[in-house]
Amino acid sequence: MPLTADAAADGAPASVRTRDAVYRPSHPLDLRRTVGMLRRGPGDPTMLFDGPVIWRALRTREGSATLALRQTEGEVHATAWGPGADEALDRLPALCGADDDPQGFDPSHHPLIAEVARRSPGIRLARTGEVFDALACAILEQKVTGLEAFRAWRLLVTKYGQRAPGPTPRPMYTAPTHTEWRAIPSWDWHRAGVQPPQSRTIVRTASRGDSVSRALLAAESGEDRDRVLTSLPGIGLWTSAETRIRALGDPDAVSVGDYHLAHEVGHVLTGHRTDDDGMLELLAPWAGHRQRVIRLIFASGISEARRGPRLSPEDNRNR
Structure with a gap:
């Protein structure tokens, strides 16, 4: 069995019950690069790196849960706390890229991609299954800097999410439920620096959260x-792609309209900047695996030197 589990504290209340499991992937796995890309900034209240341990707070159908993951040779050791501990462990293989199928991916179309793929066979595409959490996070990131989006996510999740169970290194929180997102008052959106169009989109979408999640999970193509x-x-194509990447581990999603992505793809593959159309043309040989190529591009460590001033965060809290 690739996943073996046992109950470490069966007599404990569900809220503090502990479960342990060992996942033995049948594929090479770089846990930090696979799961770590889900973290939204160093202050993300739902995710934390603590030395060799990756902590995640999540919601399940049974309630909140906390996962602590540590990779050893050929194994991922997981401990889960909370009423949702069993379901959190059930999701562990998908989180570690078990559903990611690289069949048909040919890295030889570009020598750099071939070299990075050879050096980093353990980079997998994580699938969380947490559609609305990924969607809300992507909406917060629309048309703002990463620092602004990460700050808004941190403030809103910490205030309106649920405290994660277990001995976390610092207080951690699950993302709010659909109902909790809809209940956030206008002044707290404002204090978090979220513009009205984005807050309205999250609230409207939250009213249909379950049906949207079911429809997206049932859809078979990009x-x-x-x-x-x-x-x-x-919600446009950029937000859709960002949601598909995090929630579904979609190997072909491309975030068209991103402020930096096309420039980075063009720089790494050709040595020159390009626009969205040029990026799609460059990625066309890898149709079906374009997100996989983008992940390898970022793993290469090659980055375009910044030109001109950075985009400054805009503070609207006192307006």
């Missing part, structure tokens, strides 16, 4: 997934 998400007001 086009169908985009249709599900972009049918919602305020």
Whole structure:
């Protein structure tokens, strides 16, 4: 069995019950690069790196849970706390890229991609299954800097999420439920620096959260997934792609419209900047695996030197 589990404290209340499991992937796995990309900034209240341990706070159908993951040779040792501990462990293989199928991926179309793929076979595409959490996070990141989006996520999740169970190194929180997102008052959106169009989009989408999640999980192609998400007001192709990447581990999602992505892809693959159309043309040989190529591009460590001033965060809290 690739995942073996046992109950370490069966007599404890569900809220503090501990479960342990060992996952033995059948594929090479770099846990930090696979799961770590889900973290939204160093202050993310749902995710924490503590030395060799990766901590995640999440919601399940049974309630909140906390996961602590540590990789050893060929194994991932996991401990889960809380009423959702069993489901959190059930999700562990997908989180570690077990559902990621690289069949048909040919890195030889570009020598750098071939070299990075050879050096880093353990980079997998994580699938969380947490559709609305990924969608809300992506909406917060629309048209703002990463620092602004990470700050808003931290403030809102800490205030309106649920305290994560277990002995976390610092207080951690699960993302709010659909109902909790809808209950956030306008002044707290404002204090978090979230613009009205983004807050309205999250609130509107939260009213349909369960149906959106079911429809997205049932969709079989990238086009169908985009249709599900972009049918919602305020959600375009960039937000759809970001949601597909985090929630579904979609190997072909490309965040068209990103402020930096096309420049980075063009720089790494050709030595020159390009725009979205140029990026899609460069990635066309890897159709079906374009997100996989983007992950390898970032793993290469090659980055375009910054030109001109950085985009400054805008503070609207006192307006």
